[in-house]
Amino acid sequence: MKYIVLDLEWNQTYHEKALAVQRELESRLRGEVIQIGAVMLDEKKNICGSFCVTVKPRFYKKIHRHVMRLTGIDQKQLDNGLPLREAMDAFYRFCGDDAIFLTWGPDDIPMLCDNLRANRLEAPWLSRNYDMQPMFNFDTDGAERKQRSLEYAMDYFHIEQTLPAHDALNDAYFTALVAQRLHLAEGVRRADEAKTDNLSLFVLGDADSGERGFSDIKSVFAAPQIVNPVCPLCGEPLEDADKLLHSKGQRYLRLYRCKTDGEIFTEVRLTRNINETWRARVTVYRATEEKITRYRDKLALKKDFAKKNRRRNKKAPTIEE
Ligand SMILES: [Zn+2]
Structure with missing residues (x-):
């Protein structure tokens, strides 16, 4: 080797x-x-x-x-x-x-x-x-x-x-x-492990391959494959959608459950097409306990932060986004 x-x-x-x-x-x-x-x-x-x-x-x-x-x-x-x-x-x-x-x-x-x-x-x-x-x-x-x-x-x-x-x-x-x-050998082993958790990957709105890109982020989250995701293992709809976790670099993570196959994450990663529209790279992967904990911790942190922010802004006029 x-x-x-x-x-x-x-x-x-x-x-x-x-x-x-x-x-x-x-x-x-x-x-x-x-x-x-x-x-x-x-x-x-x-x-x-x-x-x-x-x-x-x-x-x-x-x-x-x-x-x-x-x-x-x-x-x-x-x-x-x-x-x-x-x-x-x-x-x-x-x-x-x-x-x-x-x-x-x-x-x-x-x-x-x-x-x-x-x-x-x-x-x-x-x-x-x-x-x-x-x-x-x-x-x-x-x-x-x-x-x-x-x-x-x-x-x-x-x-x-x-x-x-x-x-x-x-x-x-x-x-x-x-x-x-x-530590290359360990890095390779970790990457191999992560790969086996990956269940499916698809790209929506890829303007490079002739698809029409999404004009805004809202329309990405209206796409049927994202609104009603299915389990890549059994083809049944994923249920019990948890909260959407928005992270830096336009990444959106959500935890679901499949009746047969257990807990599953979908991750939507948004990038710009060359014509300025959006494309979405969707990864569906098995939710390990460690990843669920990290996801819940981050959600809690965001909630905490939002609460503090609201308190701070109570007397200030609110600005709608
Ligand atoms: Zn399934």
């Missing part, structure tokens, strides 16, 4: 062009991969190899000004890159089977998957992939879900930025230096 720390750079295009291409492909392609960088770590987390390839884009062929400025990759380099199929073959030869892929943040793997789909390619050997951000959070201050930048993690471990950023290999190298300081 080895760890492959992976970083990608991708090209972008202007909004109308991207929409047209995605409509044509009938799949999401927000960017096109132009560089794959990777650093291999052995089981003891020693660096034992590196890989870098420039990929020739097929749909967004012209380098975006902003991407060129950021990555230093120019049009000539792009034109001389390998087609994605060949680049992935070479990458596979480097990785071999039995690799665990690590990225900084949740974006690279979905981006790569979108690119593979657009090119009718498959790479099942990539399936064991993990985001290192939660591992970093767990090993440092335990703050879940905070998206810390790689720079933040490097600062934290006093790793000096000795090479320019936004080069896939350099970024993979610095991510690997962070990885060496984390």
Whole structure:
């Protein structure tokens, strides 16, 4: 077994062009991969190899000004890159089977998957992939879900930025230096456990794949799949809806019960489409005791806070939202 720390750079295009291409492909392609960088770590987390390839884009062929400025990759380099199929073959030869892929943040793997789909390619050997951000959070201050930048993690471990950023290999190298300081095996095990609790995942209002986005948050919560959720295990309606817990980053969590399968959470995460409408990513997962306790504690905290606020504002005129 080895760890492959992976970083990608991708090209972008202007909004109308991207929409047209995605409509044509009938799949999401927000960017096109132009560089794959990777650093291999052995089981003891020693660096034992590196890989870098420039990929020739097929749909967004012209380098975006902003991407060129950021990555230093120019049009000539792009034109001389390998087609994605060949680049992935070479990458596979480097990785071999039995690799665990690590990225900084949740974006690279979905981006790569979108690119593979657009090119009718498959790479099942990539399936064991993990985001290192939660591992970093767990090993440092335990703050879940905070998206810390790689720079933040490097600062934290006093790793000096000795090479320019936004080069896939350099970024993979610095991510690997962070990885060496984390409890990777435990992080992977925790992520695997969390995955087995996940029951279903779907996206509503994804404008990138041609759906109409939601014009406001209220209409998201009027969508039938959200108003009347069903249990992914038995297909029966979920019952006993508890209170909606709104957390930072437009996350909405609600506890339900399925008569057959017990307590189940639905989490709605809202993000903006490129046309400024909303899309909702809905995750349905098994409610473990630990998660229920955390949910109830947070609800109680909010209630407490609201009560205090009301008392404080008693004499002040209320402002309706
Ligand atoms: Zn059920």
